[in-house]
Amino acid sequence: MLNNLTELSISPRLAKNIRRNVKERVIEFILMMAALSAVFTTFAIVAILLYESFGFFETVSLVEFFTGTVWTPLFEDAHYGIMPLIAGTLTTSFVALAVAVPVGTIAAIYLSEFASHKTREITKPVLELLVGVPTIAFGYFALLFVTPLLQIIYPDLPGFNMLSAGLVMGVMIVPYIASVAEDAMRAVPMSMREGSYAMGATRFQTALRVVTPAATSGIVAAYILAVSRAVGETMVVAVAAGQQPTLTFDPTEGAATITAYIVQVAMGDLPHASIGYQSIFAAGLVLFAMTLTFNLIGHVVRKKYREQY
Amino acid sequence: MVNTSTPIKAESKDLNFYYSNGHQALKSVSMPIYENKITALIGPSGCGKSTFLRCFNRMHDLYPGNKYEGQIIMHPDNTNILADGVDPIEVRMRISMVFQKPNPFPKTIFENVAYGLRVRDEKNNRVVADKVEEALKGASLWNEVKDRLNDLAFNLSGGQQQRLCIARALATDPEIMLFDEPTSALDPIATANIEELMNELRGKLTILVVTHNMQQAARISDCTAYMYLGEMMEYGDTDTIFTRPVRKETEDYITGKFG
Ligand SMILES: Nc1ncnc2c1ncn2[C@@H]1O[C@H](COP(=O)(O)OP(=O)(O)OP(=O)(O)O)[C@@H](O)[C@H]1O
Numbered sequence: 001m002l003n004n005l006t007e008l009s010i011s012p013r014l015a016k017n018i019r020r021n022v023k024e025r026v027i028e029f030i031l032m033m034a035a036l037s038a039v040f041t042t043f044a045i046v047a048i049l050l051y052e053s054f055g056f057f058e059t060v061s062l063v064e065f066f067t068g069t070v071w072t073p074l075f076e077d078a079h080y081g082i083m084p085l086i087a088g089t090l091t092t093s094f095v096a097l098a099v100a101v102p103v104g105t106i107a108a109i110y111l112s113e114f115a116s117h118k119t120r121e122i123t124k125p126v127l128e129l130l131v132g133v134p135t136i137a138f139g140y141f142a143l144l145f146v147t148p149l150l151q152i153i154y155p156d157l158p159g160f161n162m163l164s165a166g167l168v169m170g171v172m173i174v175p176y177i178a179s180v181a182e183d184a185m186r187a188v189p190m191s192m193r194e195g196s197y198a199m200g201a202t203r204f205q206t207a208l209r210v211v212t213p214a215a216t217s218g219i220v221a222a223y224i225l226a227v228s229r230a231v232g233e234t235m236v237v238a239v240a241a242g243q244q245p246t247l248t249f250d251p252t253e254g255a256a257t258i259t260a261y262i263v264q265v266a267m268g269d270l271p272h273a274s275i276g277y278q279s280i281f282a283a284g285l286v287l288f289a290m291t292l293t294f295n296l297i298g299h300v301v302r303k304k305y306r307e308q309y
Numbered sequence: 310m311v312n313t314s315t316p317i318k319a320e321s322k323d324l325n326f327y328y329s330n331g332h333q334a335l336k337s338v339s340m341p342i343y344e345n346k347i348t349a350l351i352g353p354s355g356c357g358k359s360t361f362l363r364c365f366n367r368m369h370d371l372y373p374g375n376k377y378e379g380q381i382i383m384h385p386d387n388t389n390i391l392a393d394g395v396d397p398i399e400v401r402m403r404i405s406m407v408f409q410k411p412n413p414f415p416k417t418i419f420e421n422v423a424y425g426l427r428v429r430d431e432k433n434n435r436v437v438a439d440k441v442e443e444a445l446k447g448a449s450l451w452n453e454v455k456d457r458l459n460d461l462a463f464n465l466s467g468g469q470q471q472r473l474c475i476a477r478a479l480a481t482d483p484e485i486m487l488f489d490e491p492t493s494a495l496d497p498i499a500t501a502n503i504e505e506l507m508n509e510l511r512g513k514l515t516i517l518v519v520t521h522n523m524q525q526a527a528r529i530s531d532c533t534a535y536m537y538l539g540e541m542m543e544y545g546d547t548d549t550i551f552t553r554p555v556r557k558e559t560e561d562y563i564t565g566k567f568g
C-alpha cells in the first residue's frame with residue numbers, strides 16, 4: 001500500500017519539544033561564545049601587533065630591519081636591525097632543544113615502555129611539578145648556580161651567557177616533551193606491541209622500532225610545543241643571557257633575545273607612539289611569526305605522520 | 310589424520326593459568342600438539358582458548374602478575390617452556406603468532422615482513438630480501454604487493470594486512486604458528502584465502518588455531534580440542550569430534566544447540 005501523502009496532524013508525543021530546543025540553543029550559544037573568546041583574543045593581539053608595527057615600519061624600512069646587524073632603537077644613534085635579537089633567540093633555543101629533545105624523548109620512552117606502574121605513578125607527578133616552578137626561579141638558578149659551575153670548566157665564560165640560560169631552559173622544557181610524548185606512546189595500542197614481542201623482539205627493540213614510529217605524530221607535537229616554549233621563553237634568558245643585543249651564534253657569549261628585549265623596554269617608561277615603544281611590537285611580530293612558522297611546520301609534519309592504527 | 314607414529318611437537322601437561330586478578334582461566338589442561346598438523350581449539354566465548362594459545366609464546370609474561378602452573382613441553386628440546394630458566398624471547402623466536410585483528414607495524418610492507426629478521430640482527434640484505442619474498446609468496450601475497458613493497462602496510466586491505474601478518478610470522482621460520490581467530494575480522498573471500506594458505510602450510514609447520522567457526526575447524530584441522538570454562542572437555546581427531554563426539558556437551562556445542 002502507498003503512503004498517504006496528505007498532511008497529517010502531528011501527535012503531541014512526537015511534536016518538537018520547544019523547551020528542550022531552547023535549552024539546547026542556549027547551551028550551544030554559551031559554548032560558542034567561550035570558543036570565540038579565545039579566537040577573538042588571538043585576533044586582537046595580532047591586530048594590535050600589526051597596528052603598532054605599522055607605525056614602526058613607517059620610520060624604519062623592512063630592508064634595514066631584516067638586514068641590519070645592530071639593534072639600538074633606544075640610543076641616540078639608533079639602528080634597527082633585528083638580526084642580533086633573532087640570533088640570540090635561535091641560539092638559546094637551540095641549546096635548550098639540544099638538551100630537552102633527547103632527554104625528554106628518552107624520559108618518555110622510559111616512562112611509557114620500561115617503568116613499572118608504580119615508578120610511573122611517582123615519576124610523572126614529580127616531572128609535572130617541574131612545570132609549575134616559576135620561570136624566574138629557573139633564571140636565577142642559571143645565573144647564580146649554573147653559570148659559576150660552567151665557569152669552573154670555562155674560566156672565560158662571561159657572567160651573562162646564552163649557554164647557561166639555554167641549558168637551564170632545556171631542563172625546564174624536558175617535562176613538556178616527556179609528558180606529551182609519553183601520552184602519545186601510551187596511546188599506541190597494546191596489540192601493536194604484542195605483534196612485535198610475538199616476533200621475538202626485546203622490550204627495547206619494541207620501544208624503538210614499533211612504538212616510537214607509531215607515536216611519531218604525538219612526539220612531533222611535543223617537539224613543536226618545546227620549540228614554541230623555547231622561542232617564547234622570557235625570564236630565564238632575560239635574567240641569565242644578558243640584555244645586550246649582539247649578533248652572535250656563539251652560546252658562550254651573552255646576548256639579548258627578542259623576548260628579553262621586550263621585557264627590558266616594557267619595564268622602562270617610554271612614551272607611547274615613540275619609536276622605541278613601537279619597536280617592541282615589531283619585535284613581538286617577528287616572535288609571533290617565528291612561533292607560527294614552527295607550528296605550521298609541525299602541523300604539516302604531524303599530518304604526514306598521522307597515527308594510522 | 311594423526312596416528313600413533315605422528316611425532317608430538319609440544320604438549321601441555323596439567324596446565325593451570327591465573328590472571329593477575331586471581332581468576333583461574335585454565336584448569337589442568339593437558340593435550341598434545343602434533344608435529345606439522347593443524348590443531349583447532351573451539352569452545353564458547355570466554356572459555357580460555359586465547360589464554361591457552363598465548364601460553365605457548367609466553368605472551369602473558371608481558372603483563373605483571375599473571376601466573377602459569379604446570380608444563381608445556383616442547384620437542385625436540387624436551388624442555389618445559391614455562392620454566393623460570395627459559396627465556397620468553399627464545400620461545401617467541403621459535404613459536405610465532407598471528408592475531409585476531411591484523412596488527413601491522415607503522416612501516417613499509419617490506420619492513421613489516423623483514424621485522425623478525427631485523428630483530429634477529431640479520432645484516433645480510435640479500436638474505437633479508439630473499440626471506441621476505443619467500444614469506445610473502447608463502448602467504449599468497451607476493452603477486453599483489455611485489456610492485457609496492459615500499460608502500461606503508463596500512464594501505465593494504467584488511468585481508469591483505471592479515472596475510473602480511475602471516476608473512477611476517479613465516480619469515481622467521483617458526484616451528485609452531487599460533488593463530489588466534491585469524492579470519493574473524495575478514496570477509497568470506499579473504500577467509501577462504503587464509504584457509505587455503507593454512508592448508509598449504511600443513512605438513513610444513515605445526516599450527517594451533519583458535520576458531521569460532523565450526524565449518525572452518527572441520528575444514529582445516531587434523532585434531533580438535535573443545536574447551537569449556539577453562540577446561541579441556543574433549544580432544545581427538547577432527548573427524549571423530551565432528552561425527553562421533555564422546556561427550557554430550559561437545560555435540561551440543563558443535564551442532565549449535567549451545568554456545
Ligand atoms: N587480562 C585478563 N585479566 C583477567 N581475566 C581475563 C583476562 N583476559 C581474559 N580473562 C578471562 O579469562 C577467561 C578466558 O578468556 P579468553 O580470552 O582466553 O577466552 P576465549 O576463549 O579466547 O574467548 P573468545 O572466544 O571470546 O575470544 C574469560 O573468563 C576472561 O574473562
Ligand SMILES: [Mg+2]
Nearest residue numbers: 358359360489
Ligand atoms: Mg579469544
